Amino acid sequence: MPTDIEIAQNARLERIGHIAAKAGIPDDALEPYGHYKAKVSLDWLDGLPEKPDSRLVLVTAISPTPAGEGKTTLTVGLGDALNRIGRKTMICLREPSMGPVFGIKGGAAGGGHAQVVPMEDINLHFTGDFAAIGQAHNLLAAAIDNHIHHGNELDIDPTRIHWKRVMDMNDRALRSTIVGLGGHVNGQPREDGFDIVVASEVMAIFCLATSLMDLRERLGEIVFGLDRQGQPLRARQLQVHGAMAVLLRDAIKPNLVQTLENNPALLHGGPFANIAHGCSSVIATRAGLKLADYVVTEAGFGADLGAEKFLDIKCRKAGLWPDACVIVATVRALKYNGGVPVKELGTENLAALEKGMANLERHVDNITGRFGLPAVVAINRFDADTEAELDLIRRAMRARGVDVVLAEHWAKGSAGAETLAHEVVRLAEQGKGASAARTAPNPLYPDDMPLWDKLRTIATRIYGAADISAPAKVRRQIEDWQAQGYGHYPVCVAKTAASFSTDPTALGAPSGHVVNVREVRLSAGAGFIVMICGDLMTMPGLPKVPSAQRIDIGPDGKVVGLF
């Protein structure tokens, strides 16, 4: 069995100019980065007319497990299959984070015969977007300490700066640091730390911005800390938001690559799905909707986090709404949710599967019931899946009026996802003429609901919780923001992805739990309030034997060890 990188390196790639031409992008709107990657001109995209009848398809999943679900792989396979059945389709994905590539994760550009390529480039520096985002973030950090060093006119409180530094590296030693040591010439010592680049608010802003000038304005709104009177301080007051935007002027253009089947894909941005909203850029999604008849995109983690934020944050802010939703599951992951240990997932276990189905059922009910979206369940097929197991899933979904489709794109490419593509087309086009408007947006809560009630709505209606709670200090902070005019912001929940609750060991579909908000953060540039419920890791570490040890240049000059 060839590895992902072997399949990718043996692919017959077309020059990016050919891929662009297929997508309707002329040569002079293209900025090539090598022969197989390019950025697309924003000016040219801005000049394109809207296409109100384009269809937006969201790929989401059950709660992630160590067994793997294959959401990105399915997004690529479905995009290829839609192109195969004659629907002009653009795939919109997040750019992978480079840090985890050297840890355990390996690549994040799909897998098997459903990948975006060139996979080595995509998983490493790609077109430099993350480096630019890190640089913009760290320029603000340097400006903060520099301002204090040169007299601190703004009266920045060094103990209440929450703007850390970032690096695209799994480096636990940087999580908690002291900076400014070494005496007067090095500034003032204070506690600090590093997050991984994808956790930066600049990344979230980047993915929600609608233009370079909108990006610049949002960067100016970043609240980086408090002054000694407790008043918020913004990047604009340090006058560095313009330079930060300059650092992002190339990055903000969406990146065009291709699938193994030479279909176009836009990879752009990649915010964390915990302290941010976890989906690719608004600019790329809008570009896709102008360029293609179908856009297939994914949201991070399971549907409780990724899809909820996609719908309540990204779609709300960008005026988008999907026409259909694919919920990805695997028999293995459902059995894991039913309590089966990883090494026994290859064995049929109908009892465990039935138990684990509760996870899929709740996600499906949320998508179809709470958000009112037409949905299909896609099962990424493994050899060990038995007919009895698949039947069990089909029966449970039939009771809900939701189809179950087996997807075999991993092994077969687009041919393996053709049935799924037809079902997605049926859902997205049902009851509509070719030029019908898209489904009306139906977010979970209105803008004017108070922040606290927004969280309660998410927790009780999506997570199955009985209630929410918070320490008095956190409640007070939420009330302060409500009073200060941030009440219209959506809420971005940071909690474990492994469970509907805040306990990662509570698999299936726990109910009646209380969601406790440990900490809250204002992302004033991105325009949302982060509510942290449980542990939050914003700088990963490396394992004992990191994949950096096997990643190498092979004898033929090719990259090896990147899975």
Added chain:
Amino acid sequence: MPTDIEIAQNARLERIGHIAAKAGIPDDALEPYGHYKAKVSLDWLDGLPEKPDSRLVLVTAISPTPAGEGKTTLTVGLGDALNRIGRKTMICLREPSMGPVFGIKGGAAGGGHAQVVPMEDINLHFTGDFAAIGQAHNLLAAAIDNHIHHGNELDIDPTRIHWKRVMDMNDRALRSTIVGLGGHVNGQPREDGFDIVVASEVMAIFCLATSLMDLRERLGEIVFGLDRQGQPLRARQLQVHGAMAVLLRDAIKPNLVQTLENNPALLHGGPFANIAHGCSSVIATRAGLKLADYVVTEAGFGADLGAEKFLDIKCRKAGLWPDACVIVATVRALKYNGGVPVKELGTENLAALEKGMANLERHVDNITGRFGLPAVVAINRFDADTEAELDLIRRAMRARGVDVVLAEHWAKGSAGAETLAHEVVRLAEQGKGASAARTAPNPLYPDDMPLWDKLRTIATRIYGAADISAPAKVRRQIEDWQAQGYGHYPVCVAKTAASFSTDPTALGAPSGHVVNVREVRLSAGAGFIVMICGDLMTMPGLPKVPSAQRIDIGPDGKVVGLF
């Protein structure tokens, strides 16, 4: 008077494919980065035959002063002028460091009508090389702390790790830090710090490597610290040098851009001229010599540091040797060396000029006498320069048999450097047939001279010092390295650039001083011993009003405030 960025933005750039074609690089050896930058395939370059009659021209300068000398500008102007008079010429420059762009320095891609473009790209992320170098450096740093965290099999002494982290940012708060705080899960607390990316040994290695596999081997040789028995520990022992090389596999290809006059230039690498050797990559220089009849390149700081290291480190290791040398000076800078304060440099002052001439004279004597290179003095012309002042310089140089040429490329482009170009051709081709071999290499000291004597040779013969000294501990370390088999390494001196001595206020040509070695460092991957004489700054800071405050997106979407 238009600013540099205005001149650059009004330039009529040619598509990079056209520039490549002029340089003889076919389309399929080119990897475009946008329309005006490209990387050149190493495989293709490796396949090109050597051209033994190509001429290498080194541009160096008097000791740098706040008045400015214009070495990069002259390198570009001379390259354009050589092309103008019919010599097919490649300009080889360092890539600018991005951090200082946001401080005081502004751009570093030439100036006036002698620039390489697109200047905004070159001064910011360019093709991502520095981001890749930083990432490779920081991967090793993360691997070190990770190894300690997971049991420390190599018995790394946490108090003797000298491999810091890097960021391409002027950020004084990061100079001295404590990392690993926050308890067991974050590793072991220890003292650490950040250098700017150009100070990384990975940068020095990158610029001396001859191929990707040579780079990989050199990365493996990096000594990052000591174990608890005091034995050196190498990157190879952590098995991350392969992954570091993977991170650099695109960066290692030289970058092609153009001058304002649409002549080709290779910008590649940019090591610090203090703790490293301060010149662009060997790969780019060799590529230039295969592609063109003339290569014009520059070395950092004044000739005592930059040219000496170019000749004794880069040329020695790469088997190169220049055919001619241009020593850049300005009347202003010579008067500054004669004691005139910056604000009075616009007034004729023959007495001060005569005094300051000592600086130029010693640099010229070093280049022509110590290294035996044919040389010309180029005076970057300012309006305030008087004929009497220029005559004084001419007379002093005539006594040494060295011509003085006025250079006006800043105002006039190549036309302003045509006389200089003719003199350079005369020097480089004198007494030679078209196919004559280049001047025989004549470094200052042989490989087998002991390390201590190498430093003494540099100090007494180049700096005019009476002797060298060092604390007993430093002497012992040098003797240890001598005994351990590093005695054949060249010595890389880190001292102030402002003076021949280690005292930055000793202008002109101080003599009889003692050069004290405060600290020594082994750069085993780069293959040299750094001897630090005086203060060393490897992480700059930002000024009170950093240029980040004026750099912005203008109303037309162009970058403003980048000088």
